[in-house]
Structure formats: structure tokens, C-alpha cells
Amino acid sequence: AAGVIQSPRHLIKEKRETATLKCYPIPRHDTVYWYQQGPGQDPQFLISFYEKMQSDKGSIPDRFSAQQFSDYHSELNMSSLELGDSALYFCASSQYGTDKLFFGSGTQLSVL
Amino acid sequence: SQQGEEDPQALSIQEGENATMNCSYKTSINNLQWYRQNSGRGLVHLILIRSNEREKHSGRLRVTLDTSKKSSSLLITASRAADTASYFCATGVNNNAGNMLTFGGGTRLMVKP
Numbered sequence: 369a370a371g372v373i374q375s376p377r378h379l380i381k382e383k384r385e386t387a388t389l390k391c392y393p394i395p396r397h398d399t400v401y402w403y404q405q406g407p408g409q410d411p412q413f414l415i416s417f418y419e420k421m422q423s424d425k426g427s428i429p430d431r432f433s434a435q436q437f438s439d440y441h442s443e444l445n446m447s448s449l450e451l452g453d454s455a456l457y458f459c460a461s462s463q464y465g466t467d468k469l470f471f472g473s474g475t476q477l478s479v480l
Numbered sequence: 481s482q483q484g485e486e487d488p489q490a491l492s493i494q495e496g497e498n499a500t501m502n503c504s505y506k507t508s509i510n511n512l513q514w515y516r517q518n519s520g521r522g523l524v525h526l527i528l529i530r531s532n533e534r535e536k537h538s539g540r541l542r543v544t545l546d547t548s549k550k551s552s553s554l555l556i557t558a559s560r561a562a563d564t565a566s567y568f569c570a571t572g573v574n575n576n577a578g579n580m581l582t583f584g585g586g587t588r589l590m591v592k593p
Contacts, residue, residue: 411583413581413583466579467574468525469513
């Protein structure tokens with residue numbers, strides 16, 4: 369069965385650079401969630417989208433933005449990267465009306 | 481503030497023993513889910529229990545939920561070395577579009593062969 373696809377798997381950037389993370393949800397899933405997990409930390413909710421509209425916002429910095437496109441894939445754009453942005457970024461998808469989230473393998477972002 | 485907090489933070493047991501992990505939360509929920517994470521890898525859904533349920537089983541997993549105490553426990557019976565991983569509880573709140581999960585701090589389980 370198809371799973372949530374995230375790209376890239378690893379990303380290395382320098383301070384003040386920008387990064388774009390991509391997420392392709394499971395087919396027919398209409399809701400996408402982004403989470404950030406720092407080293408040794410629990411995943412923190414950033415933002416979610418339903419039918420291409422932002423539905424919930426968590427602890428997402430103003431330097432970050434995200435959107436969901438017509439094909440339901442989502443991109444997380446991160447600007448003016450800081451050392452503290454180094455983390456594992458997860459995308460998850462679900463189908464509206466269901467409670468189970470399916471997570472991708474994550475993108476490991478390292479900011480040097 | 482953290483919604484779900486887990487106890488213990490780390491647990492080391494021998495293969496064949498049972499492992500119990502606890503989770504507490506603070507606000508009203510629609511459901512509580514347990515996820516497993518191998519080091520640096522994705523989160524794998526294990527089991528979901530709804531707020532109107534008290535106990536649920538799935539294979540070697542047993543989850544309980546006490547909404548009056550705002551707590552849940554995950555029991556893994558007859559543990560195996562392959563169960564070594566971090567286990568997170570996540571509380572779910574249904575909103576206009578989906579089920580927003582708030583994760584707890586996780587329990588690092590090590591099962592020694």
C-alpha cells in the first residue's frame with residue numbers, strides 16, 4: 369500500500385538559507401499535518417491543511433510557511449534558517465472523518 | 481504546555497517480560513493513540529482508543545484509558561528484542577478538518593535478548 373512520501377530524506381543547509389520540504393499524502397487523503405521533532409524531543413505540531421486550506425496552526429515560526437496544492441501534496445517552506453531549526457520534520461496524512469494519522473519517514477534537516 | 485506526558489522516560493527489560501508505559505494528559509480529548517518510533521525513523525501507528533472506550537487490545541498490545549484521571553497505559557506482553565523503540569502517546573482532538581494530535585514525551589524501551 370502506498371504510504372506518505374517525504375522528500376528529501378536528508379537536507380543540509382547553512383544559517384540564513386532557505387529550505388523547502390515536500391510531502392505527498394496517501395492517495396485519497398485530504399488532510400496533511402506537519403510536525404517538527406528536535407533531538408530527543410517529542411513531535412511538535414506545526415500546521416495542518418484540509419482540502420488545500422489551512423485548518424490548524426501550532427508552534428510554527430513566522431519564518432516558516434506551508435501550503436497544500438491542488439493534487440493534495442504539501443510543501444513546508446523555511447526561510448532564514450537558524451541552528452535551532454535542525455530537526456526531523458514529519459508529514460502525516462489522514463482522510464477526513466478518520467482519526468488515524470499516517471506518518472512519512474521524515475526529512476532530517478541539519479542547519480550548520 | 482505539553483498535553484501528554486509519559487512515564488517512565490526510559491524502561492529496560494528482559495525479553496519475555498511485560499512492559500508498561502503510562503501517559504497523562506491535561507485537556508479533553510476525542511481519542512488517544514500510541515505510536516512507535518525506531519531511532520530517527522518515522523512514527524508508526526500502533527493503536528487508537530476513543531474517549532468512550534476503556535480498554536482495547538491488538539495482538540500483544542493492551543491499552544487502557546481512564547478519562548476521569550486523564551491517563552492511559554500501554555502494555556506490551558511477552559516483549560521481544562524487536563520491540564526496542566520509543567513509544568509515544570498522542571491525544572487527538574477532532575476539529576473542523578481532521579484529528580490534531582499532540583504528542584507526549586515518549587518512553588524509550590529497551591528489550592534485552
